[in-house]
Amino acid sequence: MFSARAALLEKKYTEDHEWVELSSDGKTATIGISKYAADALGDVVYVEIPEVGTQLSAGDSLGAIESVKSASDILTPFEGTVLEANDALADKPGTINKDPEGEGWVARLEIEGEPEGKLMTAEEYQAFTEEAAEH
């Protein structure tokens, strides 16, 4: 259905605090971490990005983000192959803090199949993080 397809195109969020944006043809996905996650991590000092061509299963780590407090994996909700990675993060890891949902994108994947786990709309994700904050 057209409506279901259109719904997939808006930016979605995982319960692991990644965001995913599908291309209009639905074949590629750009993945990064949410502003909520970037704020919670504090100053990002290092970002591990995947190598182009890496094949990943849904739920695999496609990279990692290091802050003073922790190392956090970035997980892909889709199976796929890495088409492109954001090399700029190597020199400027702080981009993740400044613009996590824009210039701070991590990788672009050619995807296959359905996403693993729940994908939320921005509104749903906000409610999810507010609930998490209360615990």
Next chain:
Amino acid sequence: MATKRSVAALRPALSGLRAPQIRPPCLAQRCTASSPLRPCGVALFRHSPVRYASSEAQPEKFGKTGLYDLHASHGAKFVPFGGYQMPVQYSDLGIGESHNWTREKASLFDVGHMVQHEFSGPGAQAFLETLTPSSLSSLNEYTSTLSALLHRETGGIVDDTIITRLPGKFYVVTNAGCREKDLAYLKSELEDWGKNHPDQPVEWKVLDNQGLIALQGPLAADILSRVLDEEHAKELETLYFGQSTHATIKGTDTEVLVSRGGYTGEDGFEISIPPYATEAVTAFLLDSAKDELRLAGLGARDSLRLEAGMCLYGHDLDDTTTPVEAGLSWIIGKDRRAKGGFHGDSVILQQLKKKSEGGGVSRRRVGFIVEGAPAREGAKILDPESGEEIGVITSGCPSPTLKKNISMGYIKDGMHKSGTEVQVVVRGKKRKATVSKMPFVPSKYFRPAPGANE
């Protein structure tokens, strides 16, 4: 200690800024948390922000220190640590910011989860000298030393500890994460001592609910002097690193034990406070230095101590590590090296000997500077030429002060010299690392000026 008096005595000093509260004993206040206290139960945060020694046995039960409500009112984010709910950070500053604040100004840490003990009686010194390699006979009154409780035979470290000689007793602080293990060890050792030395009794007291706070940073002395009575404020000018004093809080008869030192490498104090006054004294300190002093949590405490090259038990030290392997040979007293007489002495004294005499150790704790990604606990250390595994990282983080990745870990003897290039494996990739001297950030302890008569 001072006569226990109503906490209302603290009011005049507080100028009505904050109504002091008497808190019930914290052990009676155990709460039940229904879910793990991670910031979010999700993969992005699946690496616990702070590591804790050995508190996972009963994750559903956590104690609270006497400062729990004060933390909560300052926006603390709590994590389980050593059986307690402890602040990992506060809403006003991120961990890196809090770290820098401590190095530039001053921070206040609640360390009331740690276990405070007193040992007294005619056998106290000899008893503690059986458990530890410290030279307590040369420890002056009101001075402290880092020490280690040791296992019989092996000389492995049961816990690291600070021992202070006070008039008529020893004041000993051990790690929260080792509470149950230490209490069982001390109980068993004391029973054994009693059987074998009936003429040298030892009295052991655990100071339950006694508050303990750490005031750390270059402004610490200035800030502390504002809340002490005039005589004791003046005394801070000649209270040096490793020394202690009993002091009275200004405008009250509340007596606290002030020890100059800490776990950050900065000048600072650890202040032991009677339960009834812990919250009031802490609030008094915060109110006395509104623009200079901030509360800091376990997050900043971990990166600060790592920059200072200090060990965290359960990570950089464990039951299998001897003081010599841990780079803590300096805690072994001169007279103890000659005579022994402590647990594991045959192992430890042999390790202290030269290699040509069959001495030495197979692994040593050293520091590393790591390129690229920070190497954290568990990362393997490889020989860059042979690819052979030669050690493991026990702590690591990006250093907020140096802007480099710092780690400590154990490496095969022979590869331990400063400047040696090795590799560490982070997320499956080999990264370049260099053995480095510790502390990574020079310590700024308050010591007598060179040439002074001390």
